[in-house]
Amino acid sequence: AVTSGLALRSGLGEVEVREVEVRLSRLPRALSGLTVVQLSDVHVGPLIGERFTRELVARVNALRPDAVVITGDLVDGGVHELAAHVAPLAELRARWGTYFVTGNHEYYSGVDGWLAELARHRVRVLRNEHVRLGDAASIDLAGIDDAMSARFGRGHGPDLARALRGRDPERGLVLL
Numbered sequence: 001a002v003t004s005g006l007a008l009r010s011g012l013g014e015v016e017v018r019e020v021e022v023r024l025s026r027l028p029r030a031l032s033g034l035t036v037v038q039l040s041d042v043h044v045g046p047l048i049g050e051r052f053t054r055e056l057v058a059r060v061n062a063l064r065p066d067a068v069v070i071t072g073d074l075v076d077g078g079v080h081e082l083a084a085h086v087a088p089l090a091e092l093r094a095r096w097g098t099y100f101v102t103g104n105h106e107y108y109s110g111v112d113g114w115l116a117e118l119a120r121h122r123v124r125v126l127r128n129e130h131v132r133l134g135d136a137a138s139i140d141l142a143g144i145d146d147a148m149s150a151r152f153g154r155g156h157g158p159d160l161a162r163a164l165r166g167r168d169p170e171r172g173l174v175l176l
Contacts, residue, residue, distance in 0.1 A: 015056055017059065024172045024174075026171060026173075028134075029137075030136070035066050036065060036067045036174070037060050037068045039070045042070075043073055043074075044077075053088040061091070067099065067133055067141065068097075068098040070100040071101055072101055072105070072106065074105070074106065074114075074118075077109055079114060079117045089123055092122075097131075099124050099141060100123050100126065101127075101143035101145070101146070103146050104149075107156070125143075126144075128145060128162040128163045140173045140174070142163045142164060144158040
């Protein structure tokens with residue numbers, strides 16, 4: 001009971017912001033100071049709802065990111081239950097956009113519905129593909145499906161080779 005209570009308190013507490021400096025050998029000098037905000041394991045569901053998501057979006061936007069990446073386990077329930085709770089994600093503001101890769105919980109929660117719902121909110125889902133971030137100076141951002149997703153069929157499953165196909169190997173890469 002004590003462990004469950006502590007876990008609940010931690011999960012519903014204030015979001016922790018950690019600044020981590022990552023050195024990329026192929027990062028163009030013009031992109032020095034590039035800011036990518038990563039959100040992971042948010043688990044929007046019965047206990048984490050719209051108010052929490054709105055506060056999270058406000059905190060992210062205050063960081064003035066170049067890109068926002070959401071690395072799975074965003075939801076714990078179906079679109080019909082939680083659409084209003086994730087709707088504030090449409091207000092995320094980042095110079096080069098917001099990107100998402102699946103976690104296992106999206107597969108338990110109706111992944112195809114969530115992929116469509118996120119697209120409605122201007123969140124670009126990366127399914128075994130890459131995009132270029134930047135203008136004249138740029139890096140690539142690649143995303144693959146969750147490691148366990150192949151068992152769900154219908155074309156799901158991680159495919160790193162496909163995600164990297166056609167990219168310039170001289171350009172820096174961040175893999176989600």
